[in-house]
Amino acid sequence: MDTSSAVNLPEIPQGLTLEGVWNWFLSMLPSLAKAALILLVGYIAIKVILRLVDRVVKRRNLSPSAYKFFSSVLKIVLWFLVLFTAGSSLGIELSSFLAIFSVAGIAVSLAVKDSLTDVAGGLQILITKPFGVGDFVDLDGTSGTVLEIGVVYTKLLTIDNRGIYIPNGQVTSSKIINASSEESRRLDLVVPIPYEADFERAIELLKGIVYAHPDSYKEPAPLIRLSEFGDSALEIAVRVWTEPAKVFPLKYDLLEEIKRTFDREGIPIAYPHLDVTLVK
Template sequence: MSSMLSTEMVTVATETTEAAPVQNVVDTVSHEVEQTTSILSNLFQPFLDKLPELIFAVIFLAVGYFLIKQVMRFVRRTFERSNMDGIMASFVRSVIKIILYVLLVVIVLSILDVPMDSIVAVIASAGVAVGLALKDSLSNLAGGFIILFSKPMKEGDTVEVDGVIGKIEAITILYTRIVTPDNKTVFIPNGVVSGSKIINYTDKELRRVDLFFGISYENDIDMARTVLMDTVQAAPETLHDPAPEVFVSSHDESAVTLRLQVWTKSENYWALHYRLLEDVKKAFDRKGIAIPYPQVDVHVLENAEKSEEK
């Protein structure tokens, strides 16, 4: 009997000894799981607490983006109805769009409880940094405002700016885009444009073509004047009011220079200019009027020749 009890006690002790490591493993795993859960809970709890605000901020951002699109569409239609200059309308729309998007971002950050003091500080710091890094760009931005509000030129005008001649295609926030007669696109910084001399060739409806023609001293001035006037009258681009004029401009070394002044519409300036250069030369040739080239007459004194021979 006692041997049987001893055997049973040994068996129970053996089972207890074998079960202890298993229990320790279970306890350790449970402890690690609890710790991991606690860490994850601490990490994600702020996110879970902010989740409603985050969802609302995302919804507000999407709605705000849609509303900005609608506002910009309304602004564009309003500018089109008001017949505002295309360049100024484009520039103002760009500025309005930037302002609206900045306001949208600020509102979304405030919804997320980002302190406004921090937002203002960040914007101010960023403004200072951007201002120092992009001072030339800010100069171009200011130049764009000066150009648009002083209106020295408008879309479609043919101008000369900083040595470039071409047609104004657009004035963006930073650059003025000009298309040259040979179809090259030139981007000139607005700061350069606002500080340069601007020649607008098409601002006025009419322009005067000034041409100079030299005739020989042996030719008749009245005949040359008649030929020039007849040639001008025959040109279809010529305007008769104001009336064309021809007068003697100067007495040069090799020619008497006549100045021809004739008015035309601005868009016909170069057509008339090139037509008159060709037609006047042909008319002078038909009438025997010479267009002299520079020449020098050399006179040799007979006494000087004899003294050299001696």
């Protein structure tokens, strides 16, 4: 039998008498006091180290999600070192610690194997940075603003103020659409008018509406052209650039102003309809 990993603790007397247990405790008291002191000093040292790391991170402008993840990993590693040092003071060998943590690691990995995929996904997101906190994204068909990138989940806040938690493994395995990654975003609208309407006059009105709005970019220039001969209407394409955060407000403003202007100028907005001719 290999005795290299044996724990060199004083043997408990065979007779479990109160006096025997008391004597054993007294013999262990110096080692226990030393281990307790190591744990106390280690606890204080971990607090100091994490505060120093926090200051360095703030200077480096690391994202809060990445800092939270790596801070958790660093804390686990530091506590492992403290526990190993305290255990050594009690006579526990390194091989014993490694054996215990190996068995525990296997048991935990089997119990949370599905969550490990999400943890790996969270680490991949923090490293590759396809999106960040505050970005408006579409993850696996769910759109919202990123509130938090956790170790296991990514939290989104939808437009209707719902918090949605998506597992990171699901995020990294699906298509990610980041609407906030660029400085500008294009808004596409289609304005249908009847075939008998004056499309050139409609285009001039649309140009006046778009160029008058303060949130529409003049460069790149908006595109307003006749784009399609639809089944029941002429379709005029309106493509205008703006800030990503102002896409929806600009859309609603333009639609409302187009309706008001066209009504005032006598240009109807077409809608799908079907003409039926009866033949005797």
